[in-house]
Amino acid sequence: AFGVAPAGAQAPYPNRPITVVVPFAAGGPTDTVTRLVAEAMGRDLNTSVVVENVGGAGGTLGAARVAQARPDGYTLLLHHIGMGTTPSLYRRLSYDAVGGFAPVGLVTEVPMTIIARKDIPAGNLAELVALVRQQREKLNYANAGIGAASHLCGLLFQKAADAPMTTVPYRGTGPAMTDLIGGTVDVMCDQTTNTTEQIRAGAVKVFAVTTPQRLPSLPDVPTTAEAGLPGMEVTIWHALYAPKGTPEAIVNRLSAALQAALRDQRLAARFADLGTAPVAQERATPAAAQAFWQADIAKWRPVIEAAGQYAD
Numbered sequence: 475a476f477g478v479a480p481a482g483a484q485a486p487y488p489n490r491p492i493t494v495v496v497p498f499a500a501g502g503p504t505d506t507v508t509r510l511v512a513e514a515m516g517r518d519l520n521t522s523v524v525v526e527n528v529g530g531a532g533g534t535l536g537a538a539r540v541a542q543a544r545p546d547g548y549t550l551l552l553h554h555i556g557m558g559t560t561p562s563l564y565r566r567l568s569y570d571a572v573g574g575f576a577p578v579g580l581v582t583e584v585p586m587t588i589i590a591r592k593d594i595p596a597g598n599l600a601e602l603v604a605l606v607r608q609q610r611e612k613l614n615y616a617n618a619g620i621g622a623a624s625h626l627c628g629l630l631f632q633k634a635a636d637a638p639m640t641t642v643p644y645r646g647t648g649p650a651m652t653d654l655i656g657g658t659v660d661v662m663c664d665q666t667t668n669t670t671e672q673i674r675a676g677a678v679k680v681f682a683v684t685t686p687q688r689l690p691s692l693p694d695v696p697t698t699a700e701a702g703l704p705g706m707e708v709t710i711w712h713a714l715y716a717p718k719g720t721p722e723a724i725v726n727r728l729s730a731a732l733q734a735a736l737r738d739q740r741l742a743a744r745f746a747d748l749g750t751a752p753v754a755q756e757r758a759t760p761a762a763a764q765a766f767w768q769a770d771i772a773k774w775r776p777v778i779e780a781a782g783q784y785a786d
């Protein structure tokens with residue numbers, strides 16, 4: 475019939491550029507990871523993979539955009555642990571945060587760092603905790619909205635310090651970092667993919683890494699346990715998703731491209747320089763990502779319900 479091509483005549487996928495939505499501002503940690511992955515995937519797919527930043531509302535605006543996109547393999551989402559926390563944190567969402575996506579594969583797990591403006595009057599983590607206890611809401615804590623990694627880490631830190639700070643939300647920790655460097659906000663907890671270079675340059679003050687071991691990329695920075703907050707450990711997982719309903723053959727082709735990207739030497743070297751690493755190949759698959767994602771939702775639900783902290 476007119477306008478309908480026989481199935482066998484369909485152009486092979488992909489035959490045009492692919493968009494990957496980053497649900498946070500440009501220049502931040504998710505953006506940094508995504509640009510490296512997108513470039514390397516584009517080489518494998520022989521098309522350009524374009525990054526689009528759709529920031530706001532803790533990553534839910536960008537996620538909604540992809541959940542509601544045509545499931546044809548040309549609109550993807552690269553998102554982090556927020557995919558595990560959002561279904562419990564947000565009581566009203568315009569999209570299905572549990573079932574609205576077809577995972578392509580896990581990408582990386584990123585440590586975090588507790589940092590502050592460089593002139594904050596605290597020389598180590600114990601002094602920072604003491605300052606937070608003394609100044610409380612007079613201190614500003616920057617984050618990327620409810621559901622952001624920086625939000626989660628900030629909650630853990632304020633709980634450990636047993637004192638609240640004033641939250642200043644941004645569309646991503648890229649712009650938050652600019653304000654931290656400028657000294658208009660005081661404290662942040664953010665991923666090493668955004669903080670490593672600023673720490674090395676002395677543009678911000680670092681107090682701890684949130685991992686059980688020190689990082690080769692920041693060997694002089696103590697762990698939270700070494701610095702006096704044992705138990706405050708957090709890493710931020712990232713995965714790639716297509717909208718639910720994307721044909722399995724396309725999801726599998728994307729997973730193969732993701733695996734090729736994660737084997738790329740330049741990508742691995744840059745990840746290492748920023749304190750992280752690609753996941754093992756078998757985790758960059760739809761099944762592994764689906765299992766990990768759903769387990770993370772189940773893990774966070776009781777924690778968030780117990781804390782009683784919701785967004786609407």
Ligand code: MLT
Nearest residue numbers: 502504622623624646647
């Ligand atoms: C970002 O890319 O801006 C961050 O991942 C935000 C965050 O979750 O803290």
